[in-house]
Amino acid sequence: MGNKNACIIVDLRSGEHLVHVPEIVTVLSAAGWKTDVALKEYGGETLQLAQKAAKENYALVISYGGDGTLNALLNGTMYGQGKGTIADIPGGTFNVWAKAIEIPEDPVKAALALVDCEPRSLDLGHLEATGLTSANASKGIQPPVTNGKKSKKSKESTKTRHYFLLNVGIGLDAAMMAHMSKPLKYRVGPLAFDLAAAKELPRQRPFPVELQQTDDKGNVITHWRGDVWEAYVSKVPLFAGAVNVEPSSRADDGLLYVTLITANGPLKTIGQAVSLLTQHKPDRNVTTFFHGTHFSLRIPASIDVQVDGSAVKPEDLLPEAEQRSLQQSNDSEQMLIDYHFDIRPKALHMAVPRTYAGPLFEKTSQKENPAPHEQLPLADQQPANTSQQTHPQREEQTSTRQKPAYSIEVIGSIAPQGKQPTIIVAGKFKKQDTDEVQVLAVRVNKRTQVLNQTGEHVSPAGLLALQEGQKILAEGKKTKRGVIKATCVRLAD
Known part of the structure; x- marks a missing residue:
């Protein structure tokens, strides 16, 4: 890269990150990078900081936080039409992406790995909620978009998260994320997820899902209806850093992968839980899989949603008129939201260590790693x-x-x-x-x-x-x- 200007966006959390920022800047400076620092002080600010960095044409924009910080950064970059490379230094409770591409947890070692990264073209998933209907009046999902373009029915808000690098979960995992104690998460780390799971599992019930898969012209390829515990749309096979949801998925294969953990009675549900906990993969006998480029899922508005590990309110994804209708409704379980998922092939460049040789990518590194x-x-x-x-x-x-x-x-x-x-x-x-x-x-x-x-x-x-x-x-x-x-x-x- 000719331009060696970088910006690091730091999630301050309780302040423990700040002490390591000069160390990261030192390593980047040794590699010839001039680095500016932007501090996220309140919720939602990362999106704004990332949009600003995109407009200022930094060659490298670095997320220093968890997967939620990284997701906000890439959304801000997409909204700001940034052309630079996105990088990730782990500094949060969950760092699924950084772990997947073998970025060390130590901030100095992570910075060393970063200076020998190369930009890889990655796909992004895109999520949009464009419809709200009554369960009593449901007549099937209308295919929203063709050729991967955004629907003209609604204007995309740049204050919420529509793009995802890892996954969108609707149901069980999102409920855990939504009700997880943040102070506890910062204090005990991933253990907070297990505690939230123990609290939320008894409260969860299966919910109805209607799925349609369409081609680029909007023609329906697949239609499915049923009750599920979880609807999971992913770009990579990773969930919670350990569960391998769909081993064949790749970050650059131009496809989305939908996993529906179906409700098939208590015994099969227990078997599914055992499979996830012991084998770190879903039981394929009670799981339904799809892959393609465009999907629509009609799901009750009461069901929680998470995007790349961060809870998102379903109403925030809706157009303003539908938001008002949902707020006026007395029973959100009887209101259904149409979620539309599309692939954005090669949407942005992500910094990946040259030494990475794992299974996340369909295409190998363009340059061989020379010996020292x-x-x-x-x-x-x-x-x-x-x-x-x-x-x-x-x-x-x-x-x-x-x-x-x-x-x-x-x-x-x-x-x-x-x-x-x-x-x-x-x-x-x-x-x-x-x-x-x-x-x-x-x-x-x-x-x-x-x-x-x-x-x-x-x-x-x-x-x-x-x-x-x-x-x-x-x-x-x-x-x-x-x-x-x-x-x-x-x-x-």
Whole structure:
């Protein structure tokens, strides 16, 4: 990317994220990125911040929060017609997407992985609620859209979430999300989901669903009616980070996958629950599956909805006239909402580690990952001054060249692809006068000398084999962002 301006949108939650933001910025700065920070302080603000970032043409917009923050960011990007790449650094209770593409949970390691990501074209699902009818007057769903275009019946609000990267759940899982205690979620993490499940399961009842699948011209391909516990529309096979709903689905295959967990009596329902808990997949004997590009589901307005793990009020998805009608209704169970799902092929670019080789994508990475020695063509060449041995000391001392040296406890290292061969080593530096610990990023290029413990020159590519907790001494100028432009690096232990 020619433009290396980035924006990181941070979900402050209770404030624990903020301390790691400078560390992330340090790593990005070492990779040549100029990063601005936007802080989400109240609900719904992420959408606004993402729209603003899209209009300011950042090349990279980073979500630092959970899956809900990521979903709000991609919705804001779509509403703002952003052309940049979206990235995700996990910082929430649930981080299904980050885990799926193998982004580490540690924010510094995540930033290191991010600087060696590549943009992948991903599909998005699109959700729209365009109709409200009485259960007594239901006459079948009207196919809403053709050729994947938005319906002209309603104007899409940019204040709610219509696009999804992972899934939309209607029913059991959404009820758990809607009634989960946020303070408890922040305190105990995923355990809050289990507690919400134990509370909500006895209250749940099957509900009627009418499904129609249509082709691009609006012709009905499939029609299905029945009672279900859950209607699940997904773009990827993941649910709650562990359950594999539809193994054949891919993030770039141009299809949507609908899973209906049907109501078939108490014994089969118990069997379904056991299958989800023990085998992490639905029991296919009591589950109905569909895949295609356009679906319509007619479902009671009383049933909860979640989009990428965030609860969404069904009425918020409706046009204003239908919202008023629903509010005036005395019985939401007798009012039915028509939900329409369409695929948006290759809707946006997502940053995915070059090393990722998992099953999420139908198409492989466009570029093969070069070996470290291929990325660093001069790694095995001896610098011109090999006869001189540099022995850096700690910060309070100086080397023979009178340059400061920093004792760094390694967190991780990466060799991002780029025009100039570079290795970035991130680690902790403890100031001896204050005991303050700061994360620094050491930038190593072809002009940097790399020495072992005895002062002998070694290949810079060996820095990629450093283990967490090992120490190095880095000599060079430190920038205000905490980047050391190393002239010499020595392996300390």
